[in-house]
Amino acid sequence: MNSYKKLWRFLKPYKVKIALAFSFLVLAALLTAVAPFIEGLLTTQLQLDVTDINNMVPNARIQFDIIIKIIVILFIIYVINAASRMAMQYLISDAIQSSVYDIRMEVKAKMAKLPVKYFDQNSTGDLMARMSTDIESISGSLQQAFAQVVMASLGIVLAVIFMIYIDWQMAIIGISILPIAYLISRIVMNKSQTLFTTQQETLGNMFTVVQEKFTGFNEIKLYNYQENAKADFNIANETLCEVGFKANFISGLMSPAVSLVTYIVIAIAVYVGALRIMEGAMLVGSLQAFIRYIWQVNQPLATITQLAPTIQGSIAAIDRVFEYLEEENDTADIETTLEIDKYQGQVSFKDVHFGYNSNNKVINDLTVDIKPGEMVAIVGPTGAGKTTIINLLMRFYDVDQGSISVDGIDIRDMKRDDLRSLFGMVLQDTWLFSGKIKDNIAYGTENASDEDIINAAKRTNIHHFIKTLPNGYDMILNEESSNISNGEKQLITIARALLSDPKILILDEATSSVDTRLDAMIQEAMAELMKGRTSFVIAHRLSTIKNADKILVMKDGTIIEMGNHAELMAQNGFYADLYNSQFADNA
Numbered sequence: 001m002n003s004y005k006k007l008w009r010f011l012k013p014y015k016v017k018i019a020l021a022f023s024f025l026v027l028a029a030l031l032t033a034v035a036p037f038i039e040g041l042l043t044t045q046l047q048l049d050v051t052d053i054n055n056m057v058p059n060a061r062i063q064f065d066i067i068i069k070i071i072v073i074l075f076i077i078y079v080i081n082a083a084s085r086m087a088m089q090y091l092i093s094d095a096i097q098s099s100v101y102d103i104r105m106e107v108k109a110k111m112a113k114l115p116v117k118y119f120d121q122n123s124t125g126d127l128m129a130r131m132s133t134d135i136e137s138i139s140g141s142l143q144q145a146f147a148q149v150v151m152a153s154l155g156i157v158l159a160v161i162f163m164i165y166i167d168w169q170m171a172i173i174g175i176s177i178l179p180i181a182y183l184i185s186r187i188v189m190n191k192s193q194t195l196f197t198t199q200q201e202t203l204g205n206m207f208t209v210v211q212e213k214f215t216g217f218n219e220i221k222l223y224n225y226q227e228n229a230k231a232d233f234n235i236a237n238e239t240l241c242e243v244g245f246k247a248n249f250i251s252g253l254m255s256p257a258v259s260l261v262t263y264i265v266i267a268i269a270v271y272v273g274a275l276r277i278m279e280g281a282m283l284v285g286s287l288q289a290f291i292r293y294i295w296q297v298n299q300p301l302a303t304i305t306q307l308a309p310t311i312q313g314s315i316a317a318i319d320r321v322f323e324y325l326e327e328e329n330d331t332a333d334i335e336t337t338l339e340i341d342k343y344q345g346q347v348s349f350k351d352v353h354f355g356y357n358s359n360n361k362v363i364n365d366l367t368v369d370i371k372p373g374e375m376v377a378i379v380g381p382t383g384a385g386k387t388t389i390i391n392l393l394m395r396f397y398d399v400d401q402g403s404i405s406v407d408g409i410d411i412r413d414m415k416r417d418d419l420r421s422l423f424g425m426v427l428q429d430t431w432l433f434s435g436k437i438k439d440n441i442a443y444g445t446e447n448a449s450d451e452d453i454i455n456a457a458k459r460t461n462i463h464h465f466i467k468t469l470p471n472g473y474d475m476i477l478n479e480e481s482s483n484i485s486n487g488e489k490q491l492i493t494i495a496r497a498l499l500s501d502p503k504i505l506i507l508d509e510a511t512s513s514v515d516t517r518l519d520a521m522i523q524e525a526m527a528e529l530m531k532g533r534t535s536f537v538i539a540h541r542l543s544t545i546k547n548a549d550k551i552l553v554m555k556d557g558t559i560i561e562m563g564n565h566a567e568l569m570a571q572n573g574f575y576a577d578l579y580n581s582q583f584a585d586n587a
Contacts, residue, residue, distance in 0.1 A: 004315075006322050007138070010102050014095035021091035025150055028084040031077050033158030036292035038077065042070045044285030092147055100139040106325060107131050115330040116396040117356070125208025126201075130324050133203060134317035141314030145307050152300030159296040166290050167282060173269050174294045181258045181301050188254045189312065195247035196312040200320055202243050206236040251312060262298035269294060330416075331398060338413045340406065343422070343503055345372035345534035347393070351402035354392060362388045363557045366402070370550065375535045377545035379578065380554035386538045388557075390506055393536070395419055406504075424502025430489040437466055438473040441495045448499060456499035462491040505535040542579045551575065 011018060045066055052060035107130075119127070156178070163171040213220065213229050220229050273287040347370040355361040362385045370376050378386045391397050392404060395416055403410050411419050432440050441456060442448040453473065457463040465488060469475045477483060484492075497505065527547070539545045546565045553561035553568065553575045561568055561575050568575040 004318070007099075007142075007318055010099040010106075011095065013102070014098055017091045017095040021088045021095065021147075022150065024084040024088035024091070025147060026154060028081050028088065029151055029154035029158060031081040031084070032155060033162060033293075033296065035074065035077050035081075036289045036296065037162055038070060038074055039292070040285040040289030042067065042074070042285070043288050044283050045070065047284050088147060093143065096139065096142045096146065100135065100142070103135055103138070103321065104131075107135065107321065110325055110327070113329040114327060116391070118327060120356075123204075123208040123211075125206075125211040126204035127324075128211065129200075129204035129207040130320050133207075134200065134320050137200075137314050137317035138321065141310050141317075145311050145314070148303050148307060149311075152303045155300045156297055159293040163290060163293045166286050166293075167276070170269060170272060170276070170282075170290060173265060173272065174290070174297060177258075177261055177265050177294070177297055177301065180261050184257045184261075185254055185304075188250060188257075192247050192251040193312050193315070195243060195250065197316040197319070199240065199243045199247050200313070200316040202236075202240045204320075206233075206240050209233055209236045247312070258301050259298065262294065262301075266291060266294050333415050334413060337415045337418070338409050339418060340409060340414075340422075342407075344407050345503060346370065346407050347504070347534060348405045348408075349389075349402070350405070352392065352399050352404060353401035354388065354397065354399050356397075361400075361557060363392070363399075366557075366559060368552060368559060368562065370534060373532050373534060374549040375530055375537065375545075375547070377537045377539055377548035377551045378554060379539060379542060379545070379551060379575065384554040385557040386554060387508065389554075390508065390536065390538070393506075394423060394425075422503040423506055424497040424500045424504070425506045425508070426490075426494050426497045427508045430486070430493050432477055432489055432492060434477055436474050436476060437469070437492065440477065440492055441473075441499060443496055445496075445500045452499060453495075456495045460491055460495040460498055462488065462495055465491075503533065505530055505533050507535065508538045542575075553578075 045063065049060070049062045053062075160171070160175055160178075163174045209232055213233065220226060269291060270287075273282060273290060276282040277284060277287060349366050349368045352363055352366040353361060354363040366389070378389060380386055388397075392399055393411075395411055398412065403412070405411065406414075406419070406422065433443070438450065438453050441453050445452075450473070454463060457466055457473075466472055466475075469484075537545055537548065545551060549564060550562065551564060551568055552559050553573075555574065561571065561573055563571070565579075569579065
């Protein structure tokens with residue numbers, strides 16, 4: 001129930017439509033409950049007429065005028081009932097789909113508010129499951145369950161009222177279904193709800209496995225890991241199958257159990273009713289209507305029990321979606337933020353300490369001043385903290401101690417949007433979306449003209465390649481951008497960074513996917529791009545950063561050496577060993 005209370009926040013804006021739908025629902029339930037009573041009157045009228053004829057009562061006959069009136073009344077009831085249900089279905093579908101649309105929009109908006117560490121700590125497959133399968137489960141549950149559960153509840157109440165009206169003593173027999181069904185449902189749901197929650201989590205795990213296998217498809221083929229990949233999927237699939245079977249089987253026990261109770265109650269009611277008819281205390285039509293009302297109690301209960309797996313699955317899905325929506329947002333910008341009036345490009349790290357968790361410090365006492373326009377290279381072994389420095393500079397994470405400033409302003413005193421608008425990034429892992437090449441180059445640069453796009457492509461030496469492609473700049477990249485090479489993808493991202501004209505440039509192994517000839521051409525383009533800009537370059541090929549103004553040599557989160565290439569080589573220290581080892585390897 002608490003899960004659906006959370007969901008009401010999205011349904012509330014459409015409460016007028018829901019109220020109208022509920023009104024039509026009440027009307028349909030009332031007409032459904034009245035119909036058996038009218039049918040009973042029809043049976044009773046026929047019974048009385050036939051009895052009078054058999055007893056040779058004077059002028060006895062089948063009173064077709066009364067029967068036709070009753071049939072017309074029943075026809076009107078059925079037509080209004082059907083129309084009410086259609087109107088209800090239209091209104092409730094509109095309200096539910098609109099609310100689910102709002103949920104999707106909020107889920108998407110939440111992505112921009114969450115800190116980067118949330119995505120680092122949660123698998124992509126599980127997040128995709130929450131945003132797609134879980135939301136669809138909520139939508140399907142509301143669409144199926146809302147009207148049927150409300151209709152069933154109203155049907156039970158009205159059926160009980162009419163049973164009491166017909167014969168309050170026999171009504172006790174009919175009503176006995178309810179406490180027994182409640183007891184059965186409590187026992188079954190307590191055992192199955194945990195399994196449905198596990199089922200949704202297991203589904204998220206299978207999404208993760210599938211996403212990993214698709215992402216690493218080439219590597220799987222390369223290392224002949226197909227059978228192992230299939231085995232990994234089989235394990236996830238079998239686990240989901242086992243949990244799903246247990247959850248649905250246990251939950252599905254409710255329907256046959258309640259039906260069995262109903263049959264027993266009907267048998268008792270028929271026996272007792274027959275005795276009362278023989279005593280003259282009840283008419284055949286009344287007993288017929290009474291049995292119908294017992295079925296009207298059973299059918300809603302059967303509907304609810306059949307929907308139990310859907311409802312329980314949706315509860316688990318709602319909990320998972322709202323767990324995501326209730327995640328703590330990234331730290332908010334301070335109310336009074338500062339802006340850089342005249343940008344120069346000075347960056348300072350002062351006594352910076354940082355760890356992704358409290359037990360593992362990645363950066364220790366980092367202090368460095370970078371002058372405007374300097375090209376700063378960051379080198380060191382894997383895990384030294386090179387990428388972490390960039391994460392801190394972009395405020396993907398905030399420092400634990402110390403400060404980072406741009407032009408004398410602490411970056412925590414700036415709006416994140418203002419801070420990040422200063423940067424242009426080219427990463428080792430390229431990201432392109434499905435669309436035209438020119439749109440990929442212009443991504444992040446509003447109102448970029450075709451001339452600007454072509455100029456950026458020329459400066460990064462990719463213009464000629466693009467012109468050789470079918471449709472040139474209008475060629476559509478597929479979803480995985482697999483219709484061009486990795487090096488070409490990297491060149492497009494470099495053109496994108498150049499077109500955005502950033503104040504500060506970050507290159508993280510930006511030329512790692514290109515050959516030696518293209519590397520030389522890109523280095524020339526990068527040199528032009530970095531003129532007058534403060535630049536950070538993370539590189540493992542030390543030959544590419546020989547002309548850097550400042551090289552930071554990192555090890556275990558600490559700067560152990562700092563200087564330009566000539567100075568560091570003269571020191572004959574850690575950097576010199578790295579450089580000479582690469583030179584020896586190349587030789």
